[in-house]
Amino acid sequence: MAAALRFAAVAREAPAALRLVRERDSACGAARPGAQCWARRGLVLRCQSGAAATTTLKKGEAPAPAVSDGGAPPAAAGFTVVMKFGGSSVASAERMREVADLILSFPEETPVIVLSAMGKTTNNLLLAGEKAVSCGAPKASELDELKAIKELHFRTIDELGLDSSLVSGFLDELEQLLKGVAMMKELTPRTRDYLVSFGECMSTRIFAAYMNKLGKKARQYDAFDLGFITTDDFTNADILEATYPAVAKRLQGDWVDEPAIPIVTGFLGKGWKSCAVTTLGRGGSDLTATTIGKALGLREIQVWKDVDGVLTCDPNIYANAVPVPFLTFDEAAELAYFGGQVLHPQSMRPAREGGIPVRVKNSYNRHAPGTVITTTRDMRKSILTSIVLKSNITMLDIVSTRMLGQYGFLAKVFSIFEDLGISVDSVATSEVSISLTLDPSKLWSRELIQQELDNVVEELEKIAVVHLLQHRSIISLIGNVQRSSLILEKAFNVLRRNGVNVQMISQGASKVNISLVVHDSEAKQCVQALHSAFFENGFLSEVEEVDIAQKNGSPLLVNSNGAMHGN
Ligand SMILES: Nc1ncnc2c1ncn2[C@@H]1O[C@H](COP(=O)(O)OP(=O)(O)O)[C@@H](O)[C@H]1O
């Protein structure tokens, strides 16, 4: 009774806020009530009471696009490139001016523009949501992060000479939403996705308005209304196949009706069952861009960042990192998957499938050549391409309690991970033992981490002796694994000289990545030492010299520092 009274009192205080959260979390409480939902080929269903959830599609299977006439897309609109600008590129009015100028400096292109949220807006939204859960409704309007978001967006609008009504509705709704979260004392993954969508929804509206003010016709799109159809895995949704024809049809159709540069929200989609706003995982705007590139069959996909391309290592770990001019999709995907934050882990897939080059450029230094990512490249002179660090991972050493020659051990181990829904990163095996690392992003994004680990260990202990090793790092050496002996020889020399013991080694089937597991406390120092050995001390020319000597029949000599030279 007391609880009911309290609830009624809160509801009176801010009914709009509660309604918002309830709408979000109801069966189909999408951003647009009654929004269309993609469910069956040739049918357009209204999303009501989860009606669309009646189909039996599995994850990865594609529902049909939201087109009921089944017609071919209209004549190609002539889009040539997609240009994605990340949060750092559009962090202020000044940056938006710069980006507009950059786009206009390519008059020969007909681009589709994808934007992320301004600056640190996504982080601020997430933090505001988390604080709202425990701050109490009256304080939700006073959260520092909300103030920072309001201040940034109003100031940007003011400095660009635009109308504040472009974002004021969003900012009011955002405040109501945070109050709602505060009242409910709960932030579900679904509400979290809706919450962060405000960032991209506002940045794209501001930028489109600014382009129009400059006299360049632009049209804003929310990806969840454009045809980005995803799984309902809130906070980390996968894009479904139906997205490609839906997006192509809409963008091309609109262009034919009235040409205007599309300005699309990155990072967002629409869950195919829930019809609610979903997000593609942090940094997901890269994936939005490559998806549009493939959908339209564009000549090139450009991702504009705040660095001169993909670098030889994370510049925050080691400032001597330098740009890598060329990468293959395989190399870029491994680099992203193993922790290189410069690209979203899934973003290479559409580009690879469409055979569309991806160019990583610096919006702060537009003339720098950047990195070009393609299907193949000349590997003859390539040894190591980049060093990537993924910290704070968990490693498991699993030793079978059965005797040698028992079959089915690996299968049993992996079925335990499958049953518990835990993803494995790197693996090294012998007949009776397995060492493996667990994907931290999968664990971090969920609660009860320790409990999950305890469950894994408990299950595994039924068939094996298990050692759980935490605070480990994976150092991934991305490069030409045709030269793996050379890479390993050099790497182990460096690590030995630094007194580091490698705890696990794994070379994936992709043949572009050798992973070494070390203790977290040694990891950064290892990356720095490896970087200076491979990239800073003439290693490549040293190897070339040796290659030539070997071709000429002279023996290979290695000195006490691990350096090689021909005779
Ligand atoms: N190997 C790497 N090469 C380039 N940048 C990297 C690398 N590893 C980590 N980074 C970090 O990634 C950042 C760029 O990615 P991101 O923040 O997603 O850019 P944006 O938000 O502009 O899309 C860089 O500022 C850099 O700090």
Ligand SMILES: N[C@@H](CC(=O)OP(=O)(O)O)C(=O)O
């Ligand atoms: N704004 C989202 C999506 C994104 O791609 O951002 P960025 O391009 O700034 O990494 C995020 O911060 O995750």
